Amino acid sequence: xxxPQKYRSKGRIxxxxxxxVAEDGPVKVTHVLYKANLSxxxxxxxxxxxxxSGLISKEQDGDRTAYxxxxxxxxxxxxxxxMEEFADAFGLEI
Amino acid sequence: xxPPRWFLPYDAMFQLVTGLISLAVAIxxxxxxxxxxxxxxxxxxxxxxxxSAALFINSVTLTYTYLVGxxxxxxxxDASGADVGFWIYYIISIIAxxxxxxxxxxxxxxxxxxxxxxxLAAQRMVGGSLLGAAPYMEMVVIALLVIIVIAQAAHxxxxxxxxxxxxTWSFLLMLLSHILIxxxxxxxVVHVVGRVLELFGFLSLLGVLYLLxxxx
Numbered sequence: 001x002x003x004p005q006k007y008r009s010k011g012r013i014x015x016x017x018x019x020x021v022a023e024d025g026p027v028k029v030t031h032v033l034y035k036a037n038l039s040x041x042x043x044x045x046x047x048x049x050x051x052x053s054g055l056i057s058k059e060q061d062g063d064r065t066a067y068x069x070x071x072x073x074x075x076x077x078x079x080x081x082x083m084e085e086f087a088d089a090f091g092l093e094i
Numbered sequence: 095x096x097p098p099r100w101f102l103p104y105d106a107m108f109q110l111v112t113g114l115i116s117l118a119v120a121i122x123x124x125x126x127x128x129x130x131x132x133x134x135x136x137x138x139x140x141x142x143x144x145x146s147a148a149l150f151i152n153s154v155t156l157t158y159t160y161l162v163g164x165x166x167x168x169x170x171x172d173a174s175g176a177d178v179g180f181w182i183y184y185i186i187s188i189i190a191x192x193x194x195x196x197x198x199x200x201x202x203x204x205x206x207x208x209x210x211x212x213x214l215a216a217q218r219m220v221g222g223s224l225l226g227a228a229p230y231m232e233m234v235v236i237a238l239l240v241i242i243v244i245a246q247a248a249h250x251x252x253x254x255x256x257x258x259x260x261x262t263w264s265f266l267l268m269l270l271s272h273i274l275i276x277x278x279x280x281x282x283v284v285h286v287v288g289r290v291l292e293l294f295g296f297l298s299l300l301g302v303l304y305l306l307x308x309x310x
Contacts, residue, residue: 010131014130086138
């Protein structure tokens with residue numbers, strides 16, 4: 001049986017989505033859906049925000065849409081990791 | 095409670111160095127906040143910015159008291175010039191520590207210790223000069239640092255990383271430093287030891303920052 005789900009901040013959700021996109025190259029929404037553990041509606045909203053922020057880019061091939069991480073997105077993951085360690089040093093979570 | 099006169103220039107320098115370290119921590123947290131937009135990082139930025147401002151003000155006040163030739167031993171009841179600086183230092187420091195305590199709030203079970211100390215301090219401070227109120231202000235700072243150290247120690251029982259140990263160590267040194275400063279009327283050297291411990295506490299924070307930036 002699964003325990004109660006841990007609260008994930010928006011920054012952490014962004015990082016989870018970006019990691020999923022970064023690890024497996026151009027990915028479809030269903031792939032990210034599985035990896036980031038989000039509902040379709042929420043994921044669509046976050047993917048749009050990530051695209052608007054320039055952290056991911058969209059590739060359209062017919063009716064298939066795939067997502068790619070940008071340099072800014074890669075930098076976000078690195079910064080998130082550092083800040084996770086920084087906050088953790090203070091016994092805090094981000 | 096106040097430094098011996100010969101130590102004033104060193105004290106001012108120590109406060110300047112700790113202020114700069116505090117500012118470096120604040121800038122690091124702000125950089126993270128700009129990327130990630132997390133309230134926790136903003137709280138750290140705000141707390142350390144205020145702490146650095148308090149330490150800079152204390153450094154300026156100590157320099158001023160040294161330059162005007164003020165002696166706490168001789169003017170125990172007439173320190174209005176230096177009072178303003180010390181009051182601002184204590185008030186800003188306390189606000190900074192309260193922000194940190196709030197950031198730790200999820201780990202806290204009992205904040206009554208701080209509230210009791212703050213109530214006592216407020217009661218004693220009304221209408222008085224800092225020379226009379228300083229021990230109570232120190233007590234508030236100590237109570238806040240006790241909560242932070244307890245929260246840090248609780249975190250260490252779950253996760254014992256190098257950075258967490260170093261940050262716990264720095265807050266512990268800051269706590270010891272303020273306890274010693276509270277006890278400094280006993281002997282001048284106690285104040286000096288207190289300030290040295292505070293400096294080491296902040297240097298430990300600087301070490302964490304350095305390793306994080308290097309991406310150990």
